[in-house]
Amino acid sequence: MTKHTIRVVMPYHLQTLAKIGSEISLDVDSPVTYESVIDAIEAAYPMLRGTIRDHVTKRRRPLLRYFVCSKDASHEPPDTPVPDAILSGAEPFIIWGAIAGG
């Protein structure tokens, strides 16, 4: 099975929670999908389970967004393959908090 090294950019509060920098790299088995990227994040950083998506339903938390290759991919089906630029590492998979609140 082929592994791809995926770059992931994390929002500030998840950086502090996981004690990581703004970007991490994860090895993810092919085929790499939106869901398998999140699976890999949660496997390596268990403290982030439940913070990006619901534990049970696996639905993305409403105020988080996934950005890939300058597009909002938040509403893509979870089993959608990520773009080639994410696979190659040319672009990061970005998780971002929606701008809201006070």
Place this chain on the structure above:
Amino acid sequence: MSGVRVLVGTAKGAFILTSDGKREHWKVEGPLFAGWTIYHMKASPVDSNRIYASQCSDWFGQVIQRSNDGGKTWEQPGGEVRMDITGAPPAASNMFVYEGDAGTHMWYDGTPHPWEFKRIWHLEPSLTEVDVVYAGAEDAALFRSKDGAMTWQELPGLRAQRGSEWQPGAGGLGVHTILLDPSDPNRIFVAISAAGAFRTDDGGTTWKPINRGLRSKYIPDPDAEIGHCVHRLAMHPSRPDVLFMQLHWNVMRTDNAGELWTNISGNLPTDFGFPIDVHAHEPETIYVVPIKSDSEHYVHEGKLRVYRSRTGGMDWEPLTNGLPQENCFVNVLRDAMATDTLEECGIYFGTTGGQVYVSPDGGDHWKAIVHDLPRVLSVEVQTLP
């Protein structure tokens, strides 16, 4: 010399305030978990270094933090980084899942609404076991961990008490009070806005409503068995059958573990409010902070006054020395008052304006420890040896 450690949860982080037994000079540490909402922090009575914290965010959900060194360092139990991801899945200390088919409760408009976990309002560590801790949730449920908050299990018998009829208060449908009976490990009291008070006598398996004597004019049946907007309960450990309650309107007491409540509002200027607490050494001395009304959530007449009764209610005196007596329009939330157990009992409370006040002499004199924190959601005090 003994001292105190005050655990303050705010809308934008946690703060730890420490002092010696005189409670004159304070060290302020924080914000911890900066930018997150800290609903509540509480230490284990068994091990003063073990502190649990409820950290949450509208963006990232619920996180449970645990300290084993008195708040110097924190961890998410079971959440260590795993670069080798083989083997058993890690524990999820922030995973709160309702038992079985959660069903529905009643929404504000009277329609059924699916039960949805939102956050933990209150954490109550066991009186006897350091790794046992209870968590009061919104939507209202009681969870228990037996492994130091690594995993949580619901005690579903509570929601079996006509949970489908429970309806949220303005602040949500949450378990905000958990009182453990020091004389009987099987007896627990909880209170829920806006369902009422409940008691278990078998360690949480079965529950009963304990709301007889409450009268709430804002619900269709003012004397209903459930549906009362209980704001807070308080107990003195020496008399666990005597409970005091700040109801939405009215201050109440029971002398028989909730079988019957009586109104003790007496001469309070207004009997709306949120917190209520009991003096550490005088079981009949109680404290409330009257709030103008349920439409205007700030103190009455622009004066921040704690009211004390030395007679278990009815006769109340305002305590104002050191508190602002003009142009003050803060609120004091339900979990934001606490007492220490030093020889001269200290009383503490935090405000929505970000002040945390201490009275080192049972309420006679007050002083602000800090003035400008974020909105204070909870205050707990540890008395240290």
